[in-house]
Amino acid sequence: MKSKLAALLLVFGCTRQPAQRPTDSAARIAVRPRPRFEAFPADSIYHGPVAPVDLRSSPGAREFRTVLREGADGPPNFAGGYRVVEWGCGSPCHTFAIVTTATGQVYMPDIAAMSGIAFRPNSRLLVVEPPGDVIELCQEGWMRPICEDVYSYYYVWDGHRLALLDSIVVDSSATQHR
Numbered sequence: 549m550k551s552k553l554a555a556l557l558l559v560f561g562c563t564r565q566p567a568q569r570p571t572d573s574a575a576r577i578a579v580r581p582r583p584r585f586e587a588f589p590a591d592s593i594y595h596g597p598v599a600p601v602d603l604r605s606s607p608g609a610r611e612f613r614t615v616l617r618e619g620a621d622g623p624p625n626f627a628g629g630y631r632v633v634e635w636g637c638g639s640p641c642h643t644f645a646i647v648t649t650a651t652g653q654v655y656m657p658d659i660a661a662m663s664g665i666a667f668r669p670n671s672r673l674l675v676v677e678p679p680g681d682v683i684e685l686c687q688e689g690w691m692r693p694i695c696e697d698v699y700s701y702y703y704v705w706d707g708h709r710l711a712l713l714d715s716i717v718v719d720s721s722a723t724q725h726r
Contacts, residue, residue: 582679583702583713585671590628593670598622599652606654612645616654620647627672627705634665640685646705657710662698674710676701682718 601616603609609616612635619633626632626646634644640662646655663681667674677700686695698718703710 580714580716582700582716583673583675585668585673588671588673588704590670590672592628594624594629594649596650598649601647601654602652603654605652606645606656608656609645609654612656616645616647619645620649620652623669624649625669626667626674627707628670630705632665632667632674640691646710655709659701659710662694672705673713674703674705676703677718679718 598621601609601613601620603613603616615635616633619635620631622631624630629649631647631649632644633647634642637643637660642661642664643659644657644661644665646657647653648655659676661676663677663685665674665676666678666681677698679700682695682698682700685691686698699715700718701715702713704713
């Protein structure tokens with residue numbers, strides 16, 4: 549399945565790596581609650597001026613300078629003091645960067661998403677492949693072959709990087725027979 553998704557993302561122009569799924573078979577079977585945005589509150593909310601994007605702060609940022617500059621122009625939309633800037637990298641492929649609102653520093657994680665990402669202005673939690681988005685995408689007939697074993701990935705932002713907290717399989721079986 550992982551190779552199918554990687555091949556599909558490559559065919560459709562996505563050059564970043566899909567998030568890694570767990571190798572432990574027990575993790576695939578276990579039913580556990582999904583991490584909640586409220587459990588990872590931002591320390592504070594930044595209300596100061598928006599700094600220009602620092603394209604030298606991250607390798608590859610210059611290549612996406614237009615989308616970064618346009619997307620970073622606004623108040624924080626993630627973790628209290630950051631802007632998540634998203635763009636497409638093929639179909640189905642989404643990628644993103646995190647820009648510090650106060651300094652313009654860019655963090656470009658090597659993560660691509662098939663269905664998208666979810667985040668909140670007041671939370672440090674970021675979800676790659678949110679369950680609702682996966683289920684919606686898997687309703688498309690052409691996506692069904694790769695929707696058998698898709699995970700949601702839950703990351704926590706520490707101010708410098710995203711750390712994988714958990715990965716939970718999405719039950720998209722309800723969409724398989726439509």
